[in-house]
Amino acid sequence: MMKRLFPLFLFAFAMPAAAQLSVDVTDESGEDLVIAVPVMPTPEAADTPAGSTEALGRQVAEVVAADLRGSGLFRPVGPGGVRAVPFAEVTAPAYDAWSAAGAAALVQGFVKANPDGQLSVGCYLYDVALQSELTRAGYVVAPRDWRRAAHKCADAIYSRLSGESPFFDSRIAYIAESGPKGRRVKRLAIMDSDGANHRFLTNGQSTVLTPRFSPDYKQIVYLSYVEKRPRIYIYDIGTGRQRIVTESANQTFAPRFSPDGRWILYAMAVGGNTDIYRVSAQGGAPARLTNSPGIDVGGSYSPDGSKIVFESDRSGSQQLYVMNSDGSSPRRISFGGGGYATPEWSPRGDLIAFTRIAGNFRVGVMAPDGSGERLLTDSWQDEAPSWSPNGRVLQFFRTSQGRSGRSSVWQVDLTGRNERRIPTPLDGSDPAWGPILP
Amino acid sequence: MRHTPWKVAVIAAALALTAGCGKKAPKELPPPPGDSADSGTATGVDDGSDDSAGVGPGSREDFIRTVGLEGDRVFFDTDQYDLDDRDRATLDAQAAWLNRYPTVRVTIEGHADERGTRDYNLALGDRRANAAKNHLAARGVALQRMTVISYGKERPEALGSDEGAWAQNRRAVTVLPQ
Numbered sequence: 001m002m003k004r005l006f007p008l009f010l011f012a013f014a015m016p017a018a019a020q021l022s023v024d025v026t027d028e029s030g031e032d033l034v035i036a037v038p039v040m041p042t043p044e045a046a047d048t049p050a051g052s053t054e055a056l057g058r059q060v061a062e063v064v065a066a067d068l069r070g071s072g073l074f075r076p077v078g079p080g081g082v083r084a085v086p087f088a089e090v091t092a093p094a095y096d097a098w099s100a101a102g103a104a105a106l107v108q109g110f111v112k113a114n115p116d117g118q119l120s121v122g123c124y125l126y127d128v129a130l131q132s133e134l135t136r137a138g139y140v141v142a143p144r145d146w147r148r149a150a151h152k153c154a155d156a157i158y159s160r161l162s163g164e165s166p167f168f169d170s171r172i173a174y175i176a177e178s179g180p181k182g183r184r185v186k187r188l189a190i191m192d193s194d195g196a197n198h199r200f201l202t203n204g205q206s207t208v209l210t211p212r213f214s215p216d217y218k219q220i221v222y223l224s225y226v227e228k229r230p231r232i233y234i235y236d237i238g239t240g241r242q243r244i245v246t247e248s249a250n251q252t253f254a255p256r257f258s259p260d261g262r263w264i265l266y267a268m269a270v271g272g273n274t275d276i277y278r279v280s281a282q283g284g285a286p287a288r289l290t291n292s293p294g295i296d297v298g299g300s301y302s303p304d305g306s307k308i309v310f311e312s313d314r315s316g317s318q319q320l321y322v323m324n325s326d327g328s329s330p331r332r333i334s335f336g337g338g339g340y341a342t343p344e345w346s347p348r349g350d351l352i353a354f355t356r357i358a359g360n361f362r363v364g365v366m367a368p369d370g371s372g373e374r375l376l377t378d379s380w381q382d383e384a385p386s387w388s389p390n391g392r393v394l395q396f397f398r399t400s401q402g403r404s405g406r407s408s409v410w411q412v413d414l415t416g417r418n419e420r421r422i423p424t425p426l427d428g429s430d431p432a433w434g435p436i437l438p
Numbered sequence: 439m440r441h442t443p444w445k446v447a448v449i450a451a452a453l454a455l456t457a458g459c460g461k462k463a464p465k466e467l468p469p470p471p472g473d474s475a476d477s478g479t480a481t482g483v484d485d486g487s488d489d490s491a492g493v494g495p496g497s498r499e500d501f502i503r504t505v506g507l508e509g510d511r512v513f514f515d516t517d518q519y520d521l522d523d524r525d526r527a528t529l530d531a532q533a534a535w536l537n538r539y540p541t542v543r544v545t546i547e548g549h550a551d552e553r554g555t556r557d558y559n560l561a562l563g564d565r566r567a568n569a570a571k572n573h574l575a576a577r578g579v580a581l582q583r584m585t586v587i588s589y590g591k592e593r594p595e596a597l598g599s600d601e602g603a604w605a606q607n608r609r610a611v612t613v614l615p616q
Contacts (some may be wrong), residue, residue, distance in 0.1 A: 181597045207592060209556060223560075228545075228587060230560075251564060251588055254557040267561065269588065272568035274561035295561040305526070311558065318558060341555035355555050380599075383555055399552070403597040430556070 021071045032075035033161065036103035037065040037127075039079040040121075046113035050143035051365045052143040053119075053179075057111040060121060060150040064107060066090045066194065067168045070411070071393070072418025073161075077103065090124065095131045103128050107157055107418075111146075119143050123153035125160055135160040146438065147196055150277060154438075165348075165390035168193055169437045172395065173220050174409055176200060181405030186429075188222060188235065193433070195386070195409075195423040201235060209383075210254060213434035214261045214281070221245065221255040221264055221281075231392040232266050234281070236402040246279045246286050257281070258301050259347075265289075265299040265308065276310055286294065286345050289327035300352075301325065302368070308344040309333070309352050309368070320354060333370030347435070348391030351414075352362035355383050355396075363396045376416035384429075389436040395422065397429040496539035498614035504535045511611040512570055516604070517554070519565040521573060529570060532612050533577030540580070546571050548588040548612045549595070551604035556590060563588030570610040 023033055040061050042053035050056060063080035068074040073190065081099060090108045098106050106126040114120055118140050125134045137156045146170055155166030176189040185204040188211055191197060201220070202208055211222035220235045224242070231256040233242045243292040245264055246252065254267040264281050269273050272296045279286040290296035294314040300309055309322050318339035323330040336341040338358030345352055351365045356375055363385045364375040376394070380401040385394040391414050400406045409428040411420040422431070467473035493499040502510065512525035521529070535549070536542060548567030575581050596603035604616035 057579075144592070182594050184592065184594075230587060251560070251586075253560045267557065269561055269564035272565040274564065295558060295565075297557045297561050312557075318555075341558055357553075357555065359553075361555070401599045403551075404598075405594075405597065 001204065033073065033105060035065075035068060035096050035105040035107055035157070036082055036101060037061050037068070037078040037107045038082050038085045040109040040111050041085055041090065042111050042113075043087050048113050048117075048119060048343060050119075050146050051078075053113050056119070056143075056146050057109075057203060060111055060146060061107075062145055063150035063194070063196075063432075064109075064123075064154045064157070067151060068157065068274065070418075070420060071158060071168075072196065072413050072415070073158070074105075074312050077101075077117050090122065091130075093126050093128075095126070096129055098126075098128045104218035105134075105157075105161070107153070110329070114140070117143070118247075119148070119149065121149035121153065123149075123156060125157050132193045147192065151194075164392055166436055167388040167390040167393060170389050171213065171434045171437070172218060172422075172431050173213050173222075173434065174397075174424070174427045174431040175208060175211065176424065177407050177429055178204075181403060184405070187426075188220065189424075189428075190220075190237075191424070193323075198425055201237070201240075203438070206403050210430050210432075212255060212257050214257050214431045215435050216261060217261065217434055217437070219281075221257060223253045223255065226422045229236070231232050232264070245281075246277075252277075254297050254299075256298075256300055259303050259305055263301075263302070267297040267299075268428060276308075278325075287327075289323070289331070298342055300343055302345050303349045305345050307345075307368075309345050311341050311343060311354075313339075318357065320352065320366075320370070331370070334366065335370070335371075336373065344385055344387055346387050346391035347389055351391065353385040353394055355385070363394060364393075365414065374416070376414070376417065377410075382410070384431075386431050386433045388433055395431040395433055397431060399429070464541075486511045492501055496542055499614065501532075501542075502616050507533050511609045511614070513605060514566055514608040514610070515544070516551070516608065517562065519562065519569045521569055525570075526573060529573045530577060533574050533579050536574065536579045536583070537577070540583075542614060543583045543585070544579075545587055545613045545615075546574075547593075547613055548586065548602050549593060549607055549609050550567035551607040552591045552594060552599065553604065560586065560588050563590045566608070566610045570612065574612075 028174045042057050046053050058312050065076040080327045087431045090110050106128050109123045121138050122138045124136045127134050133332045139152050141149045152171035154168045160167050170193045173190050176187045177184050179185040186207045186283045187204040188201040188208045190199050206224050206226040209223040211220045224233045230251050232252045235242045251269045252266050256265045263278050263359035265278055269276055275290045276296050276299045277286040277288050292314040296312045299308045299310040307322055308325055311318050318341050320334040320340045320343050321332050340354045342355045343352050353365050356362045358366045361381040361383045362375045363382045366373040379398055381399040382396050385396040395411045397407050398410050407427045407429040409422040409431045447605045512528050546567040548563030550562045571584050571586055597604040
């Protein structure tokens with residue numbers, strides 16, 4: 001059941017006043033902004049298939065607060081432990097009370113059941129000191145999609161205060177793992193960016209690896225060992241069917257969609273030599289893009305589709321290279337000791353994320369010209385970062401050392417300060433973040 | 439799972455043989471036969487056959503028995519895929535058996551240790567499987583009888599995070615169909 005792609009309808013807009021409150025996503029020393037997030041009241045208690053509007057008002061506020069907290073930029077308080085807001089107060093905040101409680105910003109809203117069975121969720125952001133409204137938005141959703149309204153609300157607040165594009169209302173494809181280290185069972189799974197609405201797509205009979213969402217969320221490209229023939233497949237989320245992307249006598253792996261979804265980059269190993277190829281997502285004849293005798297693997301397009309960053313050991317160690325999207329003019333951009341792997345071009349275009357190999361694996365970023373390298377994590381093995389839709393947060397997987405080999409999905413922002421684990425029902429690896437939902 | 443006496447004898451002999459071998463030998467002994475159900479690869483001690491007298495010529499069991507413990511695999515240095523003299527001797531013995539049974543098909547599995555990233559290790563495992571395949575081909579095994587598959591770091595034989603375990607996992611294993 002993947003009926004979550006319809007747009008959310010905005011029912012109100014307001015042009016905000018000049019920003020006084022703001023946060024800087026790149027500021028490593030910034031003081032967290034205290035935002036009060038009280039329970040969202042309902043004008044009239046009503047039952048919906050997702051529960052009562054009163055219960056939903058608390059749950060929406062909880063998701064908004066969790067999103068804001070998870071971004072690392074804000075210190076949300078509530079909905080538990082803060083004062084209850086009567087419905088009439090939603091658009092007329094009790095500024096003095098919130099100021100006395102130490103809040104710099106205030107998120108209020110409401111949840112209302114419409115006669116047609118839909119939910120209306122209102123979302124308002126206030127500057128407590130200036131006693132002014134900063135933004136407001138409203139969303140009409142099916143009751144089962146109430147979390148999307150909450151994510152959209154959190155996105156509106158995050159964007160208004162940070163000046164960045166939104167990212168909470170998005171989804172993750174990843175590999176759910178279980179079983180002993182020598183025989184891990186690996187299943188394709190999807191979830192919301194916060195781990196909610198989790199769903200397994202494959203049953204684990206065949207090992208699957210390295211999924212990537214298509215930009216429209218309708219398909220996932222990934223590597224499957226079905227029938228012991230490791231090849232890249234496309235899984236159609238609507239039909240539950242999978243099809244091979246390109247027939248080949250050789251192993252194909254490491255698939256990546258182009259930003260427009262029309263192309264798939266992948267690696268193919270022929271007699272011990274691995275190169276990067278491109279094929280239409282509809283199938284057809286592949287084009288070979290690299291031509292070195294070494295291992296070329298893991299291509300990732302720039303957001304405009306004109307360039308590809310990939311890793312190659314042509315120099316003797318794994319390093320990052322940028323080439324034109326037709327394979328011409330490859331240029332090395334990383335030069336550090338150890339190695340660099342799994343490059344992913346930011347959707348903003350300004351950075352490339354990678355796995356730095358120097359004994360341990362660490363997640364880092366650098367500019368597309370190779371300058372400004374920064375490492376964001378420090379653990380035994382942090383591998384394969386994937387960008388949030390706004391290019392400000394990364395998810396990756398962390399493997400534990402030793403005989404357990406447990407893996408888990410983690411998130412870190414560009415300061416490296418805000419690192420947290422994404423909850424998954426089993427172990428998890430290879431997270432791949434999709435774009436912002438419409 | 440029962441273990442017939444000949445298997446124990448083969449294992450003991452093989453352990454004795456490998457005790458003093460060269461630079462690429464695993465520093466950690468392989469797991470005892472009782473653990474082999476976790477190995478995910480054919481080691482010959484989990485072949486499901488309880489009757490050694492009934493091993494058919496040209497069978498998977500016959501291959502395992504002929505090449506001996508770890509005779510089905512060659513080991514590699516970190517991030518390398520070249521064969522040394524010991525590896526070539528191992529593959530020569532495999533080729534001799536395969537040339538006696540020219541209808542038997544094999545899969546050569548390439549593996550890597552956990553210290554490489556996932557995609558790179560898939561490519562590295564393919565290099566290792568092809569190194570073994572090319573040597574078998576040079577010894578007369580027809581190319582169309584051999585399939586290569588890389589598991590990268592997905593199927594470690596030894597589960598520790600130490601040099602002994604990694605040395606066992608950097609391998610190419612010749613596997614006959616079940």
